Amino acid sequence: MPSGRCGLVIYLDNSATTRPHPQVIETMSRAMASYYGNPSSLHRKGLEAESVLKQAREVAAKYLGCKPGEVIFTSGGTESNNAAIKGVAFQYQGRGKHIITTQVEHPAVFDVCKQLESMGFTVTYVPVDHEGRVRLEDVQQAMRPDTILVSVMHVNNELGTIQPVAEIGKWLKQFPKVLFHVDAVQGIGKVPLKLKDSGIDLLSVSAHKFYGPRGVGILFKREGLIIQPLLMGGGQEAGVRSGTENLPAIAGLAKAIRILEELGSVETVRLQRLLEQLREGISQIEGCQVNTPKSGVAPHIMNLSVPGVKAEVLLHALEERGFYVSTKSACSSKANEPSRVLMAIGIEAECALSSLRISLGRENTADEVNQFVAALRECVKSLRAYMKTETKSVTR
Ligand SMILES: Cc1ncc(COP(=O)(O)O)c(C=O)c1O
Structure with a gap:
C-alpha cells in the first residue's frame, strides 16, 4: 500500500x-496446495476436499446458531442478498408481488429491489428516523395481503445504526408466509444477533468484512424453505448455488470465524x-x-x-x-x-x-x-x- x-x-x-488475518492467509494457502480435489469427486482427493468443506460448514453453522444444512456458501454479501431476494420473489410471486425494505439498505439490496420493480414487483421503501433507524410501526403499516418478503439490514454500512431486526422478526412470526431476510454483512462479529429467536428465514454474510478473504460469503437459508436458485448447474450447495465450491476461500472464511469466536x-x-x-x-x-x-x-x-x-x-x-x-x-x-x-x-x-x-x-x-x-x-x-x-x- x-x-x-x-x-x-x-x-x-x-x-x-x-x-x-495472517492465519486466514495461511489456511487458504494450505487448502489451495493440499486440498485441490473437487469436493464432488468420488476419489480420495475429492473426499479430502469434501471433508474440509464439511468442517467449514459446521464451524459456520455453530457460529450462526443454525444447522450445517442451512449454510450455503456464496461469493459474498452481494450474491447472498441477490440470491435471497430474487430467490424468494421468483419462487413465491404466485402468492403476491409486494416486498418491504428500507430506504437505507446497501445497493446490494436496494438496487435488487429496484430491478424487481422493473419486472412487475412492487416495493415499499420504509423511511427511517433521524438516526437512520426503521420503526416497527412503519413496517407494520407497509404490510399488505400480497407481501411476500421483508428485507431489513442489521447494521447500516454508512452510519453504523443498528436496526431492530429481532423486534421486526418476532412480529413477523405471525405471518408465516411472509419471509424475513436480513443483510447482516456489517454486523457479523460486532453486534450479536440471534438467528432463530429473531424469526430470520434468510441472512447474508460476507467474509471480507471480518478479516476473511474477499469473494466468499454465506447465505443462511432456514431448513425446508425453498427459493429459486440464481445459478443453475451441478447442483452444489443443496442445489441452491451451483458451481464448484471455492474451497480455499471457504476454508479461509471458517478460519476467520474461528478467530472471531476466540476473541x-x-x-x-x-x-x-x-x-x-x-x-x-x-x-x-x-x-x-x-x-x-x-x-x-x-x-x-x-x-x-x-x-x-x-x-x-x-x-x-x-x-x-x-x-x-x-x-x-x-x-x-x-x-x-x-x-x-x-x-x-x-x-x-x-x-x-x-x-x-x-x-x-x-x-x-x-x-x-x-x-x-x-x-x-x-x-x-x-x-x-x-x-x-x-x-x-x-x-x-
Ligand atoms: C451492508 C452491506 N451489504 C452487502 C455488502 C456487499 O458485500 P460484498 O462486498 O461481500 O459483496 C456490503 C459491502 O460493503 C455491505 O456493507
Whole structure:
C-alpha cells in the first residue's frame, strides 16, 4: 500500500474491507496446495476436499446458531442478498408481488429491489428516523395481503445504526408466509444477533468484512424453505448455488470465524471505546459534524461531515498524511451524488456531499485514533481556510 508523506499507514476503512488475518492467509494457502480435489469427486482427493468443506460448514453453522444444512456458501454479501431476494420473489410471486425494505439498505439490496420493480414487483421503501433507524410501526403499516418478503439490514454500512431486526422478526412470526431476510454483512462479529429467536428465514454474510478473504460469503437459508436458485448447474450447495465450491476461500472464511469466536466480546468492547474516543475528538473540531448517532450503533463505524468541503478533497488530504477512509459505501463511492442514506435521515445535500466514513478494525489503536483526530483537525482547518479565500475571489 503506498503510504502517506511521512511513511505512515493508518487504515480506517474496515467497513469497506478488512486486512485478512495472517492465519486466514495461511489456511487458504494450505487448502489451495493440499486440498485441490473437487469436493464432488468420488476419489480420495475429492473426499479430502469434501471433508474440509464439511468442517467449514459446521464451524459456520455453530457460529450462526443454525444447522450445517442451512449454510450455503456464496461469493459474498452481494450474491447472498441477490440470491435471497430474487430467490424468494421468483419462487413465491404466485402468492403476491409486494416486498418491504428500507430506504437505507446497501445497493446490494436496494438496487435488487429496484430491478424487481422493473419486472412487475412492487416495493415499499420504509423511511427511517433521524438516526437512520426503521420503526416497527412503519413496517407494520407497509404490510399488505400480497407481501411476500421483508428485507431489513442489521447494521447500516454508512452510519453504523443498528436496526431492530429481532423486534421486526418476532412480529413477523405471525405471518408465516411472509419471509424475513436480513443483510447482516456489517454486523457479523460486532453486534450479536440471534438467528432463530429473531424469526430470520434468510441472512447474508460476507467474509471480507471480518478479516476473511474477499469473494466468499454465506447465505443462511432456514431448513425446508425453498427459493429459486440464481445459478443453475451441478447442483452444489443443496442445489441452491451451483458451481464448484471455492474451497480455499471457504476454508479461509471458517478460519476467520474461528478467530472471531476466540476473541469473543473483548474486541467489541475495545472498538466501542475507540469509537467513543473518535467521537469525542471529532466533536471538538470546528466545522466538523458527527452524523453517526450516539447510541444503538455498531462499534466500528463513524460518519462525519465537514460542510463546505468536498468529501473527496478531504479524503485525499487525509490520505496524503497516511490515513485511509471512505466516502459513502465503498461500492458506490465513485458516484458523485449525495448519499441516499444521509438524505434519508434529513441531512442537507451539501452536508451529505461532504461526508466521510471512518471505520475501525482489529488493528487500530487508541494512539492511531488520536493521530487521526489531529490530522483531521489540520486538514479541516486548512481546507476551510482555502474554501473561504476561494469564495472571496469568486464573489469579488
Ligand atoms: C451492508 C452491506 N451489504 C452487502 C455488502 C456487499 O458485500 P460484498 O462486498 O461481500 O459483496 C456490503 C459491502 O460493503 C455491505 O456493507
